[in-house]
Amino acid sequence: EDQVTQSPEALRLQEGESSSLNCSYTVSGLRGLFWYRQDPGKGPEFLFTLYSAGEEKEKERLKATLTKKESFLHITAPKPEDSATYLCAVQTYRDNYGQNFVFGPGTRLSVLP
Amino acid sequence: SQTIHQWPATLVQPVGSPLSLECTVEGTSNPNLYWYRQAAGRGLQLLFYSVGIGQISSEVPQNLSASRPQDRQFILSSKKLLLSDSGFYLCAWSGGVGQPQHFGDGTRLSIL
Structure with a gap:
């Protein structure tokens, strides 16, 4: 069974204190790994797609990396506006229509001023 | 660019009443469409998906239905x-x- 776990469950950082969020996955064959940001009361906002081990993507203070078993979302010098829940999801080769996007439970990030 | 609209944003309904939530997508054709439910503090649960007009697949047996x-x-x-x-x-x-x-902004449904 395909599984996605995320750690830590919650993370509190001081403004400017860099850190990383982890997404570990167990799948039969990875078609893609996706990172999302979700603000309270809103739908998830797409951030990155990673397709193969060694791939990296960057956007402002965020950088996503991928290995064969996990992905990291690195946050450099975070600001309070980076506070949100970060979700990762995987799609496998058993999934022909995206019907089996397996989402992790998320990491709730709080950045204090 | 593509946009997705979902309404209403919040809804309070009594037990036993009917429900209709609508979602529309602009700026693309023949999209795959999905309905999810997210319980507080939990992950996203896929309810239905559709790959074309009139084609609906249900992931979880329940009290709900979907149409395209x-x-x-x-x-x-x-x-x-x-x-x-x-x-x-x-x-x-x-x-x-x-x-x-790509997600819409969601509907918060409360049943009384």
């Missing part, structure tokens, strides 16, 4: 709501296999 009357319109319905139907409902679209899903 037009290419870019997806509707979530119920004939009689249960207390357990409360939650945050999200509609999403994707361009195809290997493509990310």
Whole structure:
């Protein structure tokens, strides 16, 4: 069974204190790994797609990396506006229509001023 | 650019009443469409997906149904709501296999 776990469950950082969020996955064959940001009361906002081990993507203070078993979302010098829940999801080769996007439970990030 | 609209944003309904939530996508054709439910502090649960007009697949047996009357319109319905139907409902679209899903802003449904 395909599984996605995320750690830590919650993370509190001081403004400017860099850190990383982890997404570990167990799948039969990875078609893609996706990172999302979700603000309270809103739908998830797409951030990155990673397709193969060694791939990296960057956007402002965020950088996503991928290995064969996990992905990291690195946050450099975070600001309070980076506070949100970060979700990762995987799609496998058993999934022909995206019907089996397996989402992790998320990491709730709080950045204090 | 593509946009997804979902309404209403919040809804309070009595037990036993019907439900209709609507989702429309603009700026793309033949999208894959999805309905999810997100319980507080929990992950996203896929309810229905559709790869074309009139084509609906259900992932979880439940009190809800979905329909796709037009290419870019997806509707979530119920004939009689249960207390357990409360939650945050999200509609999403994707361009195809290997493509990310893009979400609407959701509907907060409370059943009284």
